[in-house]
Amino acid sequence: MATPQERLANALEALEGLQAAGRQTVRSKDLTRDARELLSKNGFLKEVMKGWYIPAQPGQPDGETTAWYASYWDFVREYLTERFGDAWSLSADQSLLLQAGNWNVPTQLLVRAVGGRNQVTNFLHGTSLLDINRPPAAEGSLVQLQGLRLYAIEAALIEASPQFFANHPTEGRTLLALQRDASSLLERLLAGGHTVIAGRLAGAFRNVGRDREAEQILQAMAAAGHRVREVDPFTTQWPVLAYVREPSPYVHRIRLLWEKMRPDIPERFPRPLRRPNDVERYLKAVDDVYVTDAYHSLSIEGYRVSRELIERVRGGTWDPDGDDVDRKHRDAMAARGYWQAFNAVKDSVRAVLSNENPGAVADRDHGRWYQELFAPSVGAGLIKAANLAGYRNSPVYIRNSRHTPLNAEAVRDAMPVFFELLSREEDPAVRVVLGHFIFVYIHPYLDGNGRTGRFLMNVMMAAGGYPWTVIPVQARDRYMAALESASVDQEIAPFASFLAEHVGKAAPAAA
Numbered sequence: 457m458a459t460p461q462e463r464l465a466n467a468l469e470a471l472e473g474l475q476a477a478g479r480q481t482v483r484s485k486d487l488t489r490d491a492r493e494l495l496s497k498n499g500f501l502k503e504v505m506k507g508w509y510i511p512a513q514p515g516q517p518d519g520e521t522t523a524w525y526a527s528y529w530d531f532v533r534e535y536l537t538e539r540f541g542d543a544w545s546l547s548a549d550q551s552l553l554l555q556a557g558n559w560n561v562p563t564q565l566l567v568r569a570v571g572g573r574n575q576v577t578n579f580l581h582g583t584s585l586l587d588i589n590r591p592p593a594a595e596g597s598l599v600q601l602q603g604l605r606l607y608a609i610e611a612a613l614i615e616a617s618p619q620f621f622a623n624h625p626t627e628g629r630t631l632l633a634l635q636r637d638a639s640s641l642l643e644r645l646l647a648g649g650h651t652v653i654a655g656r657l658a659g660a661f662r663n664v665g666r667d668r669e670a671e672q673i674l675q676a677m678a679a680a681g682h683r684v685r686e687v688d689p690f691t692t693q694w695p696v697l698a699y700v701r702e703p704s705p706y707v708h709r710i711r712l713l714w715e716k717m718r719p720d721i722p723e724r725f726p727r728p729l730r731r732p733n734d735v736e737r738y739l740k741a742v743d744d745v746y747v748t749d750a751y752h753s754l755s756i757e758g759y760r761v762s763r764e765l766i767e768r769v770r771g772g773t774w775d776p777d778g779d780d781v782d783r784k785h786r787d788a789m790a791a792r793g794y795w796q797a798f799n800a801v802k803d804s805v806r807a808v809l810s811n812e813n814p815g816a817v818a819d820r821d822h823g824r825w826y827q828e829l830f831a832p833s834v835g836a837g838l839i840k841a842a843n844l845a846g847y848r849n850s851p852v853y854i855r856n857s858r859h860t861p862l863n864a865e866a867v868r869d870a871m872p873v874f875f876e877l878l879s880r881e882e883d884p885a886v887r888v889v890l891g892h893f894i895f896v897y898i899h900p901y902l903d904g905n906g907r908t909g910r911f912l913m914n915v916m917m918a919a920g921g922y923p924w925t926v927i928p929v930q931a932r933d934r935y936m937a938a939l940e941s942a943s944v945d946q947e948i949a950p951f952a953s954f955l956a957e958h959v960g961k962a963a964p965a966a967a
Contacts, residue, residue: 464498467491471500475511480530482509483538504531504580524580525860526853528561532585533603536567544569544605545592548615549624551606555599556627557705559860560944568592610640614653621660621689626716626946628690629664630708638669642676651682659688704869706862710894714877717893717948718886724952725885726959729921735809739802742924748963750794753907754787755929789833794907796828801911805918814887814919815879818912825911829904839903847871848902857936859943861899870898884920889952891916893942917959925955926963 470491474482484492484507492509495501499514502523510527536544545551547566564576565585572587579585592598597611607615609631621628635641638661645654654677662670670686677684694715732738804821808814823846833839847867854861862870874894881887892913899905914924927935931954938951 463490464494467494468500471495471511480510480527481534482511483507483534484509502580505577508535519581520856521581521858522853522855524583525561525856525858526851528583529559529602529604531579532565535585536569536587536605539587540569540571542605543571543592544587545598546604546606548607548612549617549620551593551612552609552616552620552631553624553627554601554604554606555609555612555705556624556630557709557862557866558624558627561858561860609634610644613641613657614644614648614650618656618689621656622691625690625692625694626709626712628660629694629712630705632660632664632666633708634705635669638672638676642673645673645677646680649682651677651684654682655684655686656689658684658686660690662686663688663690663693704866706866706870707873710870710873710898711877713894713897713946714890716946717890717942718881718883720949721886721889721952722883724949725889725956726922728884731809731811731919731921735806738809738918739806742802742805745924745926746795746798748965749924749926750791750798751965752926752929752963753910754790754794756927756932756935757790757906789836789838792832793829796831797825797907797911800824800828801915804915808915808919813879814916815875815877815881815891818878818891818915819875822908822912826901826904826908829907843902847900850902852899852902854899857940857943859897859940861897867898867900871900874898878916884916884922885952887916888913888920888922889948889955892955893939893948893951896939897943913955923960925959925961927955927958928963930964931958 467487467490470487471482474486479486482501487495492501496503496509499512499516501509502512503509504524508531510523510531512523516523545568546554547568550562550566553560561583563583565583567585567587568590569587569592570589572589574588575586577585577587592605593607593611597608599606599608606612613631638657641657644650645657654673658670658673661667661673674684674686694712800821804817804825807817807821827844830839830844834841834844847864849864851863852861877894878887878891881890892909895912896905896909901908910927917923917925934954938954941947941950
């Protein structure tokens with residue numbers, strides 16, 4: 457008879473087989489009852505609803521959302537396919553959000569399905585699904601993205617709710633930028649005699665500076681005998697960008713986020729100061745704050761570090777070659793990596809204080825900061841050397857956040873435009889706030905994004921004449937909430953105010 461340990465090991469082996477096959481959703485029928493009960497009892501499976509599970513990590517508190525948010529879209533795909541086969545699609549509004557690069561987990565997902573019950577199905581952590589008995593996107597109007605059945609962009613713009621552009625201006629502008637001209641939209645508008653929608657789309661195009669497409673819609677509809685009243689569906693007027701026809705929606709998304717957010721920052725941030733003339737004095741002040749900075753930055757990320765450990769690393773008494781505990785200790789590796797990265801960042805600070813363009817310096821140097829952060833962990837065999845290669849090649853999720861960072865391919869589209877915007881930005885306060893926020897919004901690395909983002913923030917601080925600024929671990933919840941507001945609701949004001957509050961403010965000393 458198998459021991460309890462052997463039974464659990466067998467159950468884990470079965471779960472591993474499912475995950476190796478790309479499954480992030482588990483049905484009751486996928487495992488034996490004994491395996492399901494063992495895995496659930498030991499925290500390896502979490503029930504979403506009767507008969508449906510997702511993999512989880514043992515020991516996580518009840519309010520931990522990461523496993524659910526990481527599995528959400530895979531779960532939705534499996535669940536809807538099981539219920540409706542191919543006779544479903546997401547709503548037009550949700551289709552537009554996803555195709556504009558917004559993969560945030562919605563509070564309620566609207567689905568059109570043949571046989572929908574017009575009822576709400578509750579999921580985990582306050583999320584739910586409403587399936588309505590309506591025809592899904594028809595052939596010719598349907599696309600698939602990561603296995604999800606969506607309205608094609610042109611069809612979705614016709615079917616979308618009147619409030620879409622007002623509620624989601626960044627996504628709306630992104631999608632309009634992807635349209636080569638109005639021809640594909642006009643074909644649908646004319647076929648359906650959609651005069652109200654034609655007026656809304658003409659107004660949307662004009663709002664973003666594409667008068668040619670607006671006139672194309674109005675003239676074609678008039679030629680077909682339709683009277684169209686142009687209405688601007690956006691509730692705000694943003695600066696008109698040069699709408700280069702980029703193949704990636706993520707490029708437009710980063711540009712639009714920057715332009716939307718930048719006006720809200722200067723009034724909430726201290727006025728920039730003149731760059732220090734005495735570079736060595738500024739760097740001495742940076743050195744003086746190192747222990748406090750390392751303690752708080754590492755503690756924010758969940759590492760258990762102490763002043764003693766940091767001082768051992770700084771003073772050279774940390775011995776990974778001769779001391780087995782130091783060699784294997786994860787927190788010690790993080791502390792050593794932080795010390796090495798900190799010194800690399802000081803070189804970047806010196807460069808911006810010598811009047812080099814701060815965005816260009818960050819573009820050139822951020823890869824080195826990241827490599828120094830994790831070099832000790834690679835040397836100790838805690839992570840693979842391949843992790844130092846550069847930007848990630850797989851998905852990454854932020855703990856307890858509804859924001860889903862960009863996919864790996866999109867990272868390579870977004871990072872160059874991010875550094876382009878940072879290099880062109882003239883307002884030091886905007887460089888500080890958006891430099892930090894957009895970097896962690898993209899989340900280009902598998903790990904270390906928060907630490908690297910705070911390093912980047914402080915290089916921008918130096919360029920603006922501000923002192924090196926420490927975000928205290930005691931303010932972690934407010935810090936993360938402000939980042940969440942910017943990522944999910946596109947409201948940068950809380951984050952700008954939070955950072956402004958801590959500029960030049962002494963953080964509590966390391967414990």
